[in-house]
Amino acid sequence: MNAIVAVDRNWGIGRDNDLLIHLPGDLKYYKEKTIGNVIIVGQRTLESFPGSRPLPGRTNIVLSDDPAFAPEGCIVCRTKEEVLEKAAEYDPDRVFICGGASIYRLFLEDCSAFYVTKIDEAFEADTFFPDLDALGYHVDWASEPREEKGIRYRFERYVKE
Ligand SMILES: NC(=O)c1ccc[n+]([C@@H]2O[C@H](COP(=O)([O-])OP(=O)(O)OC[C@H]3O[C@@H](n4cnc5c(N)ncnc54)[C@H](OP(=O)(O)O)[C@@H]3O)[C@@H](O)[C@H]2O)c1
Numbered sequence: 001m002n003a004i005v006a007v008d009r010n011w012g013i014g015r016d017n018d019l020l021i022h023l024p025g026d027l028k029y030y031k032e033k034t035i036g037n038v039i040i041v042g043q044r045t046l047e048s049f050p051g052s053r054p055l056p057g058r059t060n061i062v063l064s065d066d067p068a069f070a071p072e073g074c075i076v077c078r079t080k081e082e083v084l085e086k087a088a089e090y091d092p093d094r095v096f097i098c099g100g101a102s103i104y105r106l107f108l109e110d111c112s113a114f115y116v117t118k119i120d121e122a123f124e125a126d127t128f129f130p131d132l133d134a135l136g137y138h139v140d141w142a143s144e145p146r147e148e149k150g151i152r153y154r155f156e157r158y159v160k161e
Contacts, residue, residue, distance in 0.1 A: 001040075001087060001095040001110055004033055005129050006117035006153075012125025014100060017048050020123040023148050029155060033115060034058055037094040040083055042103040043069060061086055063103060080106055101127040114158040121151055132158045 006026055007013055014020060035057045043064040046052060054060035054073040062074045063083055070076060077083040087095050096115075097107045108130055114137065116129075143155040 001092045001097060001107070002113045002115060003097040003104060003107065003111045004030060004115040005099060005104060006030075006119060007129050008119045008125060009122045010125065011129045011131050012123055012127070013104075013129050014048075014127040015123065015125050017044055019048075020125055021119065021121070021149070021151065023117075023119070023151065023153060025146055025148055026117045026119075026153065029117065034096050034098070037096060038087065038090050039096050039098040040087065040103065040107070041098045042100050045098065045100040045103070046071060046074065048100075059090075063106075083107075084110070101129065104129055112160060116156045116158055117153055118156055119151060119153045120145075136160075 005013060006019065008020055012020060034055070038059040038061060039055060040061045040063070043062060043066070046054065046062050049055060054071065060074045061083060062071065062076050064076060065078060075086060077086060097103060097111055114132060116132070137158040137160055139156045140159050141157040145152050145154045
């Protein structure tokens with residue numbers, strides 16, 4: 001399976017249960033990668049989606065410990081094992097771990113590719129992605145740099161080997 005994430009210079013990913021910045025080109029890239037596929041998110045990330053609703057055109061698997069949590073249009077799993085069991089029904093290339101921080105950490109070792117948008121800014125983040133450079137992963141593909149809202153960013157793919 002894959003993970004997809006947008007990080008700043010310090011691997012920051014969010015603040016106050018929202019993204020650090022909304023870059024239209026990055027949101028388009030995220031949609032292109034995930035549409036028609038399976039996304040796996042934590043309960044807080046689902047809450048952060050527009051209207052706290054699952055993202056359309058995708059199978060939304062949500063992880064929550066709360067037995068009362070039953071959002072419409074989602075497959076709810078209570079444990080990591082339940083998620084892996086459900087995800088095994090799909091082609092692993094079509095499955096994307098989509099955050100937030102706790103879910104990225106939980107499935108780090110299960111991912112073979114990481115689609116990382118590197119935003120060339122240092123925001124005041126309160127949630128972070130593990131530093132893949134420090135963990136020995138490496139970049140096997142990178143896009144040309146882009147700029148939007150005066151902010152430079154680019155798409156990279158990290159792999160283990
Ligand atoms: N930059 C990006 O690409 C990106 C992508 C996604 C999210 N984000 C940001 O990340 C932040 C949210 O991250 P977060 O870590 O606070 O929240 P999260 O990972 O989205 O959700 C946390 C919740 O998931 C459930 N959960 C986590 N581990 C579990 C387990 N082992 N078993 C059962 N349930 C489990 C729990 O729900 P219950 O409390 O219901 O049990 C927990 O409260 C936001 O700022 C968001 O905008 C950024």
